[in-house]
Amino acid sequence: MIEYLSKGKAKLVVSVGSGATRRRKAKTVTYTSKKELAEMHRRFEDEVRHNPYVDTTVAELIDHYIESKKIVGLKATTERGYTVAKERIILAMGELKAREVTPYQVECFVADMTKAYKPKTIHNTIGLMNAAYAHAVKTGQLASNPCQYIDLPKKQKPDIKIFSEHEMLAFFRALSNERIDYKVAYELCLLCGMRRSEVLGLKESDINIPFRCVTVAHTRHRVNGENIEQDTKTEQSHRTLALPDVVVEDIKVLIKTHDRPYKHTDYLIQDGFGQPMNPSVLTNHIHDIEDAAGLPHISVHGLRHTFASMLNNAGVDIARISRELGHSNIGTTLGVYTHVFGGATASSRGIADALNEKVAPTLPLKEKEKPLISAV
Secondary structure, eight states: OEEEEETTEEEEEEEESOGGGOEEEEEEEEOSSHHHHHHHHHHHHHHHHHSTTTTOBHHHHHHHHHHHHHHHOOOHHHHHHHHHHHHHHHHHHTTSBGGGOOHHHHHHHHHHHTTTSOHHHHHHHHHHHHHHHHHHHHTTSOSOOTTTTOOOOOOOOOOOOOOOHHHHHHHHHHGGGSOHHHHHHHHHHHHHOOOHHHHHHOBGGGEETTTTEEEEOEEEEEETTEEEEEEOSSGGGOEEEEOOHHHHHHHHHHHHHTOOSSOOOSBSSBOTTSSBOOHHHHHHHHHHHHHHHTOOOOOHHHHHHHHHHHHHHTTOOHHHHHHHHTOSSHHHHHHHHTTTTTTSOHHHHHHHHHHHHHHGGGSOHHHHTSOSSOOO
16 A cells, blocks of 8 residues: 655555454655656565564564464463563563574573573473464564574472371361361362362262262363363363262262352352352462361372372372373373382382292292392
8 A cells, every 4th residue: 555645755555464463564755756656665565575574573473472372272371371471571572573583682581580580480481482483483474483492491390298198197087177168179189189270170060979970071260360260281181080988978068068048159169158269268278277287288289199199109000190190191190200109100119029020939049038120
């Protein structure tokens, strides 16, 4: 499009993109004839359409990427994480032209973050930036990705705290003094290995009392003060779990308490007014129980870790533990729980014991007295 401003002066306008990403590029020129002006417009159009994102800033690049993810489906919790990471990126590099950012500048950004943030936060921040650049390269917006080969600080292994068997039993006994919704919520984490978001996402319809099982089909989170229901964390997290009889009986009691004179939510775990329980309440209240019972502090997620440890100590195969936890693969389970399992899984110990039994009869008597293969 050509906008005539005055004699011998005009504005050349070219639009690129569509919808939310539609942008206008313009420049003012002087001309002596309409033929010359038309040629100027053609060259400007070619220039803009050949490289329409030449002036895109890092902030705009990140926004474009997040919008593209929303189109195909972006979980509210993921979007919240992106938003927090985006703020760090914009503060440091937001106004820079995306195509001019160098790997050295990204390395400097990483170095600055190491002074204030943990490795996980840095990974999340550069991860978003890297994904945005990779998307821009794939779609032809940019020619290269300055984040591609950046070295990041090594992630620290999470400090997983669990209950010992004695502490677990003490905690379980302490639950008898709790309100029934708290009791059931913590039992589902401890005795079924469910995540907090999975427990809070359960509805009465997910419980099958006759078959003593529960279907984990969705999760619930608190995002910006609102209750958000989402799909399970992974496809494997959508699962059906058998319920111990003690949990079945407590769920029966809990469901009966839902028959209140005021309207209540469909969620299984509610607050004292029939509304969905706030996740932070469940997170904080566990420490009150631990203090009253004289137990060390572990998190609600620590109950899930305790469940995994109990299964391993009982000799349950690692593949089965992985399925119960709803992990995407066994590697995830091993990566999280290797040190919780004492360096060896029950499966590994079983293999070692089986091999010992197989070859021990062929050894001299002196050698039989010594374990052939260490169990750890």
